[in-house]
Amino acid sequence: MKTIYLIGAAFITLAWCGCSKEGRLDFVDSNAPAPMQISDVKVEATPGGGILTYKLPADQNLAYVKAVYEIQKGVFREAKSSKYTDTLRLVGFGDELSHNVKIYSVAANEKESDPVIVEVTPKTPPVKTVFKSAVFKETFGGVNVAIANPFKADLAIVILKDTTGNNNWVTVRTFYTAATVGDFAARGFEARPQKFAMYIRDRWNNKSDTVIKTLTPKPEIEIPSDTYKKLVLPTDQVALADPGYNMENLWNGLPDRRLYASSNASSLPQWITIDLGKKVLLSRFKQYMEQNDHCYTGSGLKTFELYGSNAPNPDGSWASWKLLGEFTTLKPSNLPLGQKTNEDINYACNLGADFYFTTQPEAVRYLRIKSLETYSSPGQVVIMELKFFGQIIP
Structure with a gap:
């Protein structure tokens, strides 16, 4: 019986070693070179972003493609796409300026090719277009903001009040929305002339201009x-x-x-x-x-x-x-x-x-x-x- 147990234990050990070795077959070659660059990059501007399409290199070392870009001074984002697609989507720009985008081919060992640099000039971002068409006015018991958000952007509608009349601004309500239309109100204010302000912020902390108005809430x-x-x-x-x-x-x-x-x-x-x-x-x-x-x-x-x-x-x-x-x-x-x-x-x-x-x-x-x-x-x-x-x- 002892011999049978020993043979069984030896079999289990061999099976475990076999599985362990098989698990190591899919290894990352740290000595593999960086893959070749992508080519033929085309840029399509979108509101607050862009869509990049390109030709993938015929390189077995390629694992994915990465774009690195600056959306605000000192604030960088990355966009990644696998080797099975030829498209990168960029988001997060808060302006319509020209931005340099560096595109890297990346291997499984994270070695990167030299970057391909393209310029992306995004269309007006939603945080600005929504602000431009927003209606900010008095309403019963407070102030009201009505917006149209056709791109369903994730936005924060921020309403502030001057608490002293000397530009001491305090946020009184923030509304979060991704709906195509919105109608928001901050209430609980006396029916007398007061200074209110409003701006819009997106999820990358891009901000619109700020509108300041003296409004008189209607009694309610x-x-x-x-x-x-x-x-x-x-x-x-x-x-x-x-x-x-x-x-x-x-x-x-x-x-x-x-x-x-x-x-x-x-x-x-x-x-x-x-x-x-x-x-x-x-x-x-x-x-x-x-x-x-x-x-x-x-x-x-x-x-x-x-x-x-x-x-x-x-x-x-x-x-x-x-x-x-x-x-x-x-x-x-x-x-x-x-x-x-x-x-x-x-x-x-x-x-x-x-x-x-x-x-x-x-x-x-x-x-x-x-x-x-x-x-x-x-x-x-x-x-x-x-x-x-x-x-x-x-």
């Missing part, structure tokens, strides 16, 4: 919800997921369950009606999403319309209602369904998604929310809370 209050009540009209959505998910949860502010949910068997579109109990000149409103299962997913409300009336027809028809706005819930990251960032969650669940009116609506007492689309539910609609802002009309 959160409309007290103590007079709100549901108004159930014919054709309104009445079936609930559970009796505990009733419409009053939209405004009762209870910390343990602030959630409205229609039935799982319901269909879209569907609508509910709220009696504010007084006539209100609306400036904006907030929708809060349920964080666990319905934040940019599930039955979270995505697209909807808001209607107003002062004398709704008791038959539930639409003739007495006026469309106040069509809305889609902003997702700051612009990530696809199933993906979200901490900024997304904070915006939708903690701060509340903001909605504004392109045209100031007339004062109304009754509101009707028509749900058109959720994120992934065929019919159920879930809303955590609604808050309305503006002025009460005596």
Whole structure:
């Protein structure tokens, strides 16, 4: 028996040595020379960057191609591409100046060829184009920035305030977004002339110019919800997921369950009606999403319309209602369904998604929310809370 054990142990040892030797077959030859240079480089300028295409050398030592370039004084970036492709993408430029780019052929042992140097003159970067078209103005309770971001660039919208009137600037809000459009507001300021500033920053810390304005926030209050009540009209959505998910949860502010949910068997579109109990000149409103299962997913409300009336027809028809706005819930990251960032969650669940009116609506007492689309539910609609802002009309 001892002989069998010894033979077995010897076999295992030989097998291990064989595997070890086989694992060392794919080694890096430190003496291999640097590969040949690439050739025939073509440059295509892009907003804030460029696309390089080239001809690869017929060199077995080539492992990858690397570009090294300076996006700001003393700040260098690298772009790499494998030996199986002929394209390098450069990003991060904050200007439209000409930049030298050094392109290296690199071996597996990291030996580099002499660089091929090309000039790249990027088109205007998004941080500048977005700033140029941005609208910075006063709004109810503060200031507002509206942007168009067609390239879906990752941007930070920074709003500052002069706290003393002597150019002592303090950042009051920073909004992060990659959405194609955005409408952001910093609120909580008195309705008097004050100096505000705004600039835009990208993820490489390139910054736009700064605009400084003296703006007077419009007076605004959160409309007290103590007079709100549901108004159930014919054709309104009445079936609930559970009796505990009733419409009053939209405004009762209870910390343990602030959630409205229609039935799982319901269909879209569907609508509910709220009696504010007084006539209100609306400036904006907030929708809060349920964080666990319905934040940019599930039955979270995505697209909807808001209607107003002062004398709704008791038959539930639409003739007495006026469309106040069509809305889609902003997702700051612009990530696809199933993906979200901490900024997304904070915006939708903690701060509340903001909605504004392109045209100031007339004062109304009754509101009707028509749900058109959720994120992934065929019919159920879930809303955590609604808050309305503006002025009460005596």
